[in-house]
Amino acid sequence: MSTRTSPTVKRRRIASELRRLRAGTGMSAEEAGRRVGLSKSAISRIENAESTGQVATVAALMRLYGVADEDVEQIEVIARQARTRGWWQRWNDVLPAWFDTYVGLESEASHISEYEPQLVPGLLQTADYARSVIRAEHPDDTVEEVERRVELRLQRQHADDPPKLWIVLDEAVLHRIVGSREIMRAQLKRVLDTAQRPGNDIQVLSFEAGEHGSMGSAFFILRFPDPRDTPCVYLENRAGSLYLEEVDEVQQYTTLFDHLRATALGVRRSEEMISEAINRL
Structure with missing residues (x-):
């Protein structure tokens, strides 16, 4: 994966491990916090990956839950990585x-499955396409702010x-x-080029497919190279986002994405449809 490792993923791993370990002891968040000098809310923030927590705090919690010293040392390394700044x-100022x-999650994902009913996904956008989308989404931004968003x-x-x-793209x-x-035209050529690279699959969900699950609602499924980092689903709206992590x-x-893949045109026919759209422009 990218050498731009993500402190977000490391923080999420620590949170998951601490939740699992505490549950195994039967200890409440309030009791665990009291025994290491933290509030219940502080424990909750660490376990929900909202806060990294001091390295010493993470180590103290691990020992409290009965983890051997050599394993604690490994987690301390991850905890230090979780406290670094992400490249993004x-x-x-515009994020x-x-x-x-x-x-942060995207930066370390090994596989991303995405359904997009409205726009070309951000990872495939050209600068000009991104600039047009961002101007529409942020009409009050200055030219400098728009360019900063495009740059990111x-x-x-x-x-x-x-x-x-x-990626499954609606024909729209x-x-x-x-x-x-x-x-x-340049944007669709970028999409076609990406579709033809080994390891990528882009399908078009044609208008003829009719009604389907997730109509009008994009979603992303992110998977990571380390099996300790469980997959998650990302949902976005105008005001914020939602992350789903329960199995x-x-x-x-x-399952929904599998149905969309099965309903969409095959990869080869999808590439042909993209090429036809380019030729019409």
């Missing part, structure tokens, strides 16, 4: 707090070892002119 935080977490979106595309992508994405016909929740969206 240089754009904090919403709720999207910060997603960029493009930086997300430059992982040394990018994730494998399986191919026909909506964003920016101009020239911008849209049954992720499975529901995995």
Whole structure:
């Protein structure tokens, strides 16, 4: 995966491990906090990956839960990594707090499955397409703020070892002119180029498919190279985002994505449809 390792993923791993260990002891968050000098809410923030926690605090909790010293030392290394700054935080001036977490997860994902009913996904957007979308989404931004957002979106595309992508695009994405016909033509060529790279699959859900699950609602399923980092589902709206991590929740969206893949055109026919859309522009 990308050498731009993500403190977000490390923080999430620690949170998951601490939740699991505490549950195994039968200890309440309040009791655990009292025994290491923290409040119940502080324990909750660490266990929900909302706070990294001091390295010494994480180590104290691990020992409290009966973890051997040599294993504690391994977790301390991860805890230190979790406290570093992510590469994307240089754009904090235009990066919403709720999207910060997603960029951190995306940076270390090995596979991303995505359904997109409206737009070309951010990881595939050209600068001109991204600029047009961002101007529409942030009409009050200055020129400088728009360019900062574009810069961040493009930086997300430059992982040394990018994730494998399986994307289902609604056919509407191919026909909506964003920016101009020239911008849209270049954008669809980028989509087609990505589809033809080994390891990526892009399918088009045609209008003829009719009604289907998740109509009008995009979602992402992110998977990670380390099996200790469980998959998660990302949902976004105008005001914020939602992360689903429970096994049954992720499975529901995995099943939904499987249905969308089965309903969509095959990969080869999808590439032909993208090419046809390019030729019409």
